[in-house]
Amino acid sequence: MSQAGLIDGTSLSRRIVEDTAKRAADLSDRTGTAPCLATVLVGEDPASVTYVRMKRNRCRKAGIESRQVELPAATTTEELVGTLRSLSNDPGVHGILLQHPMGGHIDERAAFEAIAPEKDVDGVTFASFATMSFGLPGFVSCTPGGIMRLLDAYDVDPSGKRAVVVGRSAILGKPAGMLLLARDATVTFCHSRTRDLSSVVREADIVVAAVGRPRLIRGEDIKPGAVVIDAGYNPGNVGDVDFDSAVERAGLITPVPGGVGPMTIATLLEQTVEAAARQLGV
Amino acid sequence: MSQAGLIDGTSLSRRIVEDTAKRAADLSDRTGTAPCLATVLVGEDPASVTYVRMKRNRCRKAGIESRQVELPAATTTEELVGTLRSLSNDPGVHGILLQHPMGGHIDERAAFEAIAPEKDVDGVTFASFATMSFGLPGFVSCTPGGIMRLLDAYDVDPSGKRAVVVGRSAILGKPAGMLLLARDATVTFCHSRTRDLSSVVREADIVVAAVGRPRLIRGEDIKPGAVVIDAGYNPGNVGDVDFDSAVERAGLITPVPGGVGPMTIATLLEQTVEAAARQLGV
Numbered sequence A, B: 001m002s003q004a005g006l007i008d009g010t011s012l013s014r015r016i017v018e019d020t021a022k023r024a025a026d027l028s029d030r031t032g033t034a035p036c037l038a039t040v041l042v043g044e045d046p047a048s049v050t051y052v053r054m055k056r057n058r059c060r061k062a063g064i065e066s067r068q069v070e071l072p073a074a075t076t077t078e079e080l081v082g083t084l085r086s087l088s089n090d091p092g093v094h095g096i097l098l099q100h101p102m103g104g105h106i107d108e109r110a111a112f113e114a115i116a117p118e119k120d121v122d123g124v125t126f127a128s129f130a131t132m133s134f135g136l137p138g139f140v141s142c143t144p145g146g147i148m149r150l151l152d153a154y155d156v157d158p159s160g161k162r163a164v165v166v167g168r169s170a171i172l173g174k175p176a177g178m179l180l181l182a183r184d185a186t187v188t189f190c191h192s193r194t195r196d197l198s199s200v201v202r203e204a205d206i207v208v209a210a211v212g213r214p215r216l217i218r219g220e221d222i223k224p225g226a227v228v229i230d231a232g233y234n235p236g237n238v239g240d241v242d243f244d245s246a247v248e249r250a251g252l253i254t255p256v257p258g259g260v261g262p263m264t265i266a267t268l269l270e271q272t273v274e275a276a277a278r279q280l281g282v
Helices: A009-031 A046-061 A077-088 A108-113 A126-134 A142-153 A173-182 A197-201 A261-280 B009-031 B046-061 B077-088 B108-113 B126-134 B142-153 B173-182 B197-201 B261-280
Strands: A036-042 A065-071 A095-098 A162-166 A186-190 A206-209 A227-230 B036-042 B065-071 B095-098 B162-166 B186-190 B206-209 B227-230
Touching: A009 A046, A009 A142, A009 A261, A036 A046, A036 A077, A036 A261, A046 A065, A046 A261, A065 A077, A077 A095, A077 A108, A095 A261, A126 A173, A126 B126, A142 A173, A142 A227, A142 A261, A162 A173, A162 A197, A173 A186, A173 A206, A186 A197, B009 B046, B009 B142, B009 B261, B036 B046, B036 B077, B036 B261, B046 B065, B046 B261, B065 B077, B077 B095, B077 B108, B095 B261, B126 B173, B142 B173, B142 B227, B142 B261, B162 B173, B162 B197, B173 B186, B173 B206, B186 B197
Parallel strands: A036 A065, A036 A095, A162 A186, A162 A206, A206 A227, B036 B065, B036 B095, B162 B186, B162 B206, B206 B227
Antiparallel strands: A186 B186
C-alpha cells in the first residue's frame, strides 16, 4: 500500500503569516494605526506564561501590536469580566485573547462572554460558536479554522463526505464538526461514551482527532484513502493518531508536529488583522 | 415482526401543560404577577396569524398572559429590533416569541439577537443555541426540547447510542443533534448533501427526522428496534417518516400527528413560566 501524502501545516501557516504581515503593514500605513491584540493572562501558570509570550512574539514579528494585561491569580470573575468589557470598549484594541484554561475559581464562560464578538479573534464566545455552526460571517475558533484552511489548501472538499470528529470540546471538537457541517459534510461526533469507536471512525472520509489521548486512532481504524487530521497534541510530540500505522492507510495525513499545530496561531494573527481592518473601516 | 410502541406526545404534552398551569397559578398567587409572553407578529401571513392566535389561546388556558404586538408587513429590521429590545427591557414581559419566518426583507438573525437570552423562551438566539450545544443552563428550542422530553418519558437514554438527525435547520435539526450530543449520544447530522442516506440512517439507534420531506425515511432504512422520532410535518398530516413501514421495524415511534407536534407548544409554555419564575425571583 502506498503511503499517505503529508499535509504541511508549517508551510501553509508561514504563507498565511506572511500575507497577514503584509496586510498589517498596509493597514498601519493607510490608517496610522497598527492592529492591536490584547492578551489577557490570569495568574502565573508557567505553560500559560509561555504560550502568551509566544503569541506576543509572533504578533510583533507580523507587525501586530500587543497589549499585555497580566492579572494576579486571585482575580475574581467579576474583576476579569470588568477588564474584558473595558478592552471590548477600547477603540485601540482590535482583538482580545483570554489565555485559558484559567484557575478553577473563575467562571470561564462569564469571562468569554464579556469579549465583544467583533473582537473575539480566538473564537471563544457563544456568538462565534453559533456563527460557525450556522455558516454565518464571524470569527472561528483558531484550531478548527486552521483545520478548514488545511483542507482547502489540499483541495479536500467536505461536501457530501463523511466526516468523523473524535472529541467534543467547546473550542475544538464541536466547532470543527460544525464548520464541516456548514461545508456540507455528513458529520458524526464521537467522544468518550462512543461505543466501538474504531468502527465509527472507519466510516470516515475525513477524520478529525481532537480528543487529547495519545495514539488513540490507529491505522486499522482508518478507511483506506481517508484524510486524517490530527489535532491532538500530547506530551512527547505525540498526536491522537498513531502516525506510523495511519500513514499506511490514509490518503492525506497531518504530521505531529508540523500539521495542525502551526495553523492555530496563524489563524489568530490573521483574524486579529481582519478584526482591525473591519474596525478601522478599511 | 412486532409493531413498534407508540410515543404519545398528546398525553405527555397535556401533563406538562397541566403542571405548567399549576405553576403559573402558584406564581401569580405568590407574586401578584402572572407570567407574560409577548408574541410579536410582523405582517398578516394567514398561517402566522393562526399560529400566534393558537399560542395565545394556549397561554390563556394555562394562566399565562400574553401581550400581542402586531407590526405592519412594511416594518424594517431596525424597527423590529427596537421593539424586541424594549420588550427585552420591559419587566412586565417574561418571555418573547417572535413568530417566524418573516418577510424576506427582514434580517431575522438581527431580530432574534435583539431578544434577551433570559426571555428567549422559544430558543432562537445564538446564546440559547450555544447553551444547548454545551450542555449549559438556558432555554432550548421548543421542538428539540420537546423531543428530549419524549425520550426521557419513554426511558430512552441517549448515552452511548448512535443518533442520526436528518435535517440541519437552526431551530430544529442542529439543536436536536446538539442536545443529543450533550446527553452523550454519538450523533450524526445528515442533510440534502448526504450520500446514501438510507445506509446512514440504518446505523441509528435513535433517528430524528427533521427535514420537511414527506415520507423520506422508510421502513427499510430503520434498524430493527430503533427509536424513531418524526419531527416532520408536511401537508396532509404526513411526517418525514413513512409511518406504515417504519412501525414494523422500529422499537418506539412517534405518530404524526400526536407525537412531536404537541410537545413544541408545551415546551414554550413551560419555558415561559420558568422564565417568569426566574425573573420574579421565586
